[in-house]
Amino acid sequence: MTWSNQEWWPDLLRLDVLDDNTAETNPYGEDFDYDEEFEQLDLDEVKSDIEDVMTDSQDWWPADYGHYGPFFIRMAWHSAGTYRTADGRAGASGGLQRLPPESSWPDNVNLDKARRLLQPVKKKYGKKLSWGDLIVLAGNVALESMGFETYGFAGGREDAFKSNEAVEWGPETEWETTSPERFEGDAEVGALKNPLANTVMGLIYVNPEGPYGEPDVEGSAKNIREEFSRMAMDDDETVALIAGGHTFGKVHGADEPEEHLGPEPEAAPIEEQGLGWDHDFEEKPGMITSGIEGPWNDTPTQWDMGYIDNLLEHDWTSVKGPGGAWQWRPVGDDVDYAPGAQDSSETEEPMMLTTDVALKHDDDYREILERFQENPDEFQEAFSRAWYKLLHRDMGPPERYLGPEVPNETFTWQDPVPDAEYELVGDEEIAELKEELLSSELTRSQLVKTAWAAASTYRDSDKRGGANGARIRLEPQRSWDVNEPDELETVLETLQAIKEDFNGSRADDVRISLADLIVLGGNAAVEEAAAAAGYDVTVPFEPGRTDATQEQTDVESFEVLEPKVDAFRNYLGGESDDLYDYPEERMIDKAELLNLSVPELTVLVGGMRTLGATYRDTSRGVFTDEPGTLTNDFFVNLLDMGYEWEPVDEDREIFEVCDRETGDLEWEATRLDLIFGSNARLRATADAYFADDAEEQFVEDFVDAWHKVMSLDRFDLE
The missing domain is CATH 1.10.420.10 (Peroxidase, domain 2)
Known part of the structure; x- marks a missing residue:
């Protein structure tokens, strides 16, 4: 057996999880559109076929009570129930239960048989019906076949064909074990460390024995x-x-x-x-x-x-x-x-x-049980809603839901945003607004940081967050330390005034939302910073974002999106309750959630540094004499052997950058800067951007990566 680099050097920073963001693992090809395929299904026919399987007991795996319904409910539950809010990963999307490690979890014993029982249905409908949707739908059909009225079903879970290696399941190396490192408090009865949700390795939730x-x-x-x-x-x-x-x-x-x-x-x-x-x-x-x-x-x-x-x-x-x-x-x-x-x-x-x-025996739980016992209809309603939420929590906003059984109701846990009931701005209005933004009292750094703060909350795992909704102006985001609340308030007041002046001056129905204006401000600042470096670039802008209300925002649910570390703004945060040992590990985790490749991660960090878009405008990592100008100076000076680097604290998080000959202090840096020179793969990527002829390519790549992050939540454009 040949050992991998990770086995030779266990502490090596894992970058391969970002490769899935560029690799094509779908056997149907890059032009495959699952949404279009699913919409061709006759859902009633599919459900009928599933129900036929439900009561046809097979000799090779006989059904309990002559009915596979309970078996299929367990399968659907254990598929969706892996979802956790801390990072939005796992859940039913992707059909990950058929791939390791979930396929072989001790808590999933014999669910391989449940999926094999459904294989004839999958064979009949092929690429029109993903395993992710089939597993969930089978759970619904099972409930309905046993007399329960479900709340609805939505398709749209495109299958994965490779395990998600970015999911951190825990520190243990054996199944059905628990280590103290899993908890903040006493093992098995304390507070779980993020991003974990299950209390025992290999179990969906908690130990059923206690x-x-x-x-x-x-x-x-x-x-x-x-x-x-x-x-x-x-x-x-x-x-x-x-x-x-x-x-x-x-x-x-x-x-x-x-x-x-x-x-x-x-x-x-x-x-x-x-x-x-x-x-x-x-x-x-x-x-x-x-x-x-x-x-x-x-x-x-x-x-x-x-x-x-x-x-x-x-x-x-x-x-x-x-x-x-x-x-x-x-x-x-x-x-x-x-x-x-x-x-x-x-x-x-x-x-x-x-x-x-x-x-x-728990007073609060018992009170609910007794209420349900006295009110069976309330129990039916509560279970139908909770079951629907369980199965669909990882799918993101309701515009991604497909099929005739999608409920008309929109839920707060879906992070709704209102429709744009006005005409969107065109090229002429966009140019006018850019000029207004750049002539305001706001700096390029403020515009860039605000746009980044709004858009980078996005998580591709469960499609939550992003700039749409302008929730950065609402609780809890407006109070997050990483967003520098006092400065953010000033920026938002200025942007709100520009929005009101523009909308109030229009004789027609053209309007701009604050969400669009925040992104447009960041774009305008990037374009001006590139122009200052001698490059004429245009950051693409697609209007259509709208502004959510506080009532449409579940504060507690959004708290989990707060960054513990933000490498892009060089924010190290404070004490953490998660499993990651070093800030750079959290950087890779966030890059994976943003669906970034290694080059995209690299150019975004380098560009944000030269733009001066750092937490509290610190000079850490801003390796340039021209902050606010989009150059490749970050890479030029990071890789320059004329400098040496020394830690200034025991945690080895902050470093001084000194001239080798004179010993003069030039800059300060963090681990989030130095990792691009320390890690071999990141350094190899940085090499591509530090050369004398690389700056133009760097600017172009930064613009592409920036636009990607600004648009991650625009499902209406897909």
């Missing part, structure tokens, strides 16, 4: 609240999801998994053809998945109040089940038994997980 594999209901409730909040779910949504999901099906622990289960799909023999977890347990019912055994109620394929009634109306005691795991059985014999999963003439006693009993 923290440390013990039946600790208090600790389990704390973990549930911590974890579900990291999916942007409140207490009502959390209880609705758990109670609604556990209304159906059962868990499988006929015996101890480690005694009988074979290797996971990614470690299985080649003849298994991508299937894993082969088992040699021959006794009926013969299923081993979680190691916990039993249904939650006596009607496992029917939407009803059985789960909530059982949980609240019976006392439960912890026991070790046949799979060797902690589970809970009812006290007494007055509980209704469920039919056998494979033989309806047999019966099986209902059980509860520690995570179920935890809901009953």
